[in-house]
Amino acid sequence: MSEPQPATPVAAETQPQATQAEETRQRVDPSDADIQREIGRRTRRSLLVGGIASLIGAGAWEWLRTRREDDDVQWPLRLALRANEQISRDYLSETRLAPTFSPADVEQPRRNGMYGLDGNPDPNWKLTVDSGDDSKELSLDDIKALPKVEMITEFKCIEGWSRILHWGGARFRDFAEKYGPDDLDPNSYVSIETPDKQYYVGLDAASALHPQTLLAYELNGKPLAVENGAPLRLAIPLKYGVKNIKRIGRIEFTDHRPADYWAEQGYDWYAGF
Numbered sequence: 001m002s003e004p005q006p007a008t009p010v011a012a013e014t015q016p017q018a019t020q021a022e023e024t025r026q027r028v029d030p031s032d033a034d035i036q037r038e039i040g041r042r043t044r045r046s047l048l049v050g051g052i053a054s055l056i057g058a059g060a061w062e063w064l065r066t067r068r069e070d071d072d073v074q075w076p077l078r079l080a081l082r083a084n085e086q087i088s089r090d091y092l093s094e095t096r097l098a099p100t101f102s103p104a105d106v107e108q109p110r111r112n113g114m115y116g117l118d119g120n121p122d123p124n125w126k127l128t129v130d131s132g133d134d135s136k137e138l139s140l141d142d143i144k145a146l147p148k149v150e151m152i153t154e155f156k157c158i159e160g161w162s163r164i165l166h167w168g169g170a171r172f173r174d175f176a177e178k179y180g181p182d183d184l185d186p187n188s189y190v191s192i193e194t195p196d197k198q199y200y201v202g203l204d205a206a207s208a209l210h211p212q213t214l215l216a217y218e219l220n221g222k223p224l225a226v227e228n229g230a231p232l233r234l235a236i237p238l239k240y241g242v243k244n245i246k247r248i249g250r251i252e253f254t255d256h257r258p259a260d261y262w263a264e265q266g267y268d269w270y271a272g273f
C-alpha cells in the first residue's frame with residue numbers, strides 16, 4: 001500500500017511549541033490575537049493535563065491494568081479518549097484552525113490507503129446525498145459551482161508521515177447548506193463512503209462543518225489523480241489521514257454515529273488533534 005519511500009520525519013508533532021507558534025503567527029490570516037490566545041489556552045491546558053498525569057504515581061499502572069475492559073480498552077483509558085474528544089470539540093466550538101503554509105512549502109503528495117479505489121472511477125460518477133428520506137444525485141459540476149476554496153495545510157497520517165499539500169475544492173459547510181438537511185444539527189453526524197462501500201468514515205457534524213473541511217477536487221493545482229481520490233475526496237486537516245476519504249460515492253447526514261473503517265480496527269473514532 002505505501003510507497004517504497006524512506007519514512008519522513010513527523011514534522012508537526014515534534015516541532016517545539018515556539019516554532020509552531022511562530023509558524024502560526026506568520027501564516028494564518030485570521031486575527032493574530034485570536035490565534036495567540038488559542039495557543040496560550042492550549043499551553044495552559046497541556047500544563048494542567050501534564051500536572052495531573054504526574055500526580056498519578058507508582059502502583060497506578062497496576063490498578064489501571066486490572067480495570068474492567070470497555071470496548072477493548074480499560075475504562076480509565078477509554079475515559080481519557082473521551083476527554084480528548086471533548087477537548088477537540090471545545091476547540092472546534094471556538095473555530096480552531098489548522099495552521100496554513102505558503103506555496104513554497106508545498107510538497108509532493110504520497111499515495112497511501114487504496115481501499116475502495118479498485119479500478120478506475122466510473123466515468124458516469126455521481127455523488128449520492130442522503131438525509132432521512134431525501135436522496136439526491138449531484139455531478140462534479142454541482143460541487144464545482146459552490147465557492148472554490150484553496151488551502152495549504154499539513155496532511156498527517158497516523159503511520160507517522162506528513163505532507164504539506166495545496167487543496168482546492170468546496171467547503172463541506174457550503175455543500176451542506178445547499179444540499180444537506182435544512183435543520184442540520186451540529187450534534188449529528190455525517191457518513192461518507194466510497195462508491196463500492198469498501199471504505200467509509202464517520203464524522204461528527206461539527207468537524208464536517210469546520211471551515212477547513214473541503215470536498216476537494218484539486219491537489220497541488222491539478223485535478224485529483226486517481227490514487228489521490230478522483231473525482232472527489234475529503235480534505236479535513238483537523239483529522240488524521242484516515243478520515244480524509246478518497247473517491248467519495250455517497251454522503252449521508254444522520255443522527256447516529258456512523259460506521260468507520262479504521263475505528264472498527266481499534267483506532268480512535270474521533271481521530272482529531
Ligand SMILES: Nc1nc2c(c(=O)[nH]1)N[C@H]1C(S)=C(S)[C@@H](COP(=O)(O)O)O[C@H]1N2
Nearest residue numbers: 110111112113114115157199241244245246
Ligand atoms: N477510499 C479511501 N480513502 C482513504 C484511504 C483508503 O484506504 N481508502 N486511506 C486513508 C489514509 S490512512 C490516508 S493516510 C490517506 C492517504 O491519502 P493519499 O493517498 O492522497 O496520500 O487516505 C485516506 N483515505
Ligand SMILES: [Mo]
Nearest residue numbers: 157158241242
Ligand atoms: Mo493514513
